[in-house]
Amino acid sequence: MSDLTNWLKNPLNDNAAATGLQAGGQLMGAFSHINYGLQAKAASDFQAGQFQQQAGQVMASSERQAFDVDLQSKYIASAALASAAASGGGASDPTVVNLMARNAAMGAYRQGVALYEGEDRARALNLQASAKEFEGKNVLENSAEVGASQVLGAGASLLKGYENNASLLSKYGAGGPPPVRFASAAASPQFWQGSGQ
Helix, strand or coil: CCHHHHHHCCHHHHHHHHHHHHHHHHHHHHHHHCCCCCCHHHHHHHHHHHHHHHHHHHHHHHHHHHHHHHHHHHHHHHHHHHHHHCCCCCCCCCHHHHHHHHHHHHHHHHHHHHHHHHHHHHHHHHHHHHHHHHHHHHHHHHHHHHHHHHHHHHHHHHHHHHHHHHHHHHHHHCCCCCCCCCCHHHHHHHHHHCCCC
16 A cells, blocks of 8 residues: 555656546547447447338238239129129120229229338338438447547547656656755754654
8 A cells, every 4th residue: 555655645646647547538438439329320220120121011011902902803803794694794795894994993093002002101111211320320420520539639638648747757856946955953844753742
């Protein structure tokens, strides 16, 4: 413990320790900012991936819905044709042809609507994914810049500490003013400590 006490009594050592602590704190802040940026980027990338996956699922669902509409339209057309044939009418009868054409057009329309809705929702989800990727990239870049500035600040602190030590050394160390001499023995600290009174 006495070595530490002796070391701390030297003002150069105190200044060096304070400088080291300040620079260390700035470096910790820099690494913390950079780590925050990396974590934010990873979270944004994950969310973007989720949006892209949802977009794919929405498209698949709309395609399946369009397939079901097509299948239903074919079933209705087949049922209409069978019904017309069973009633004694022909498949070329204008009423039957008009009904089948109208049903086919309605089926095609419903297919198109199902596909459009799926594409529209998927497009919105892909835009959200792009926005998340952009957000993550910006957070990472900003935190890297803040981290770099803190690293530079730590370097400046170390240089200032070195400069302060150099000025303390010239002021109080070798080549500095001579130690204070007391005029009489009574004013000397050794006199008071050694007298036992």
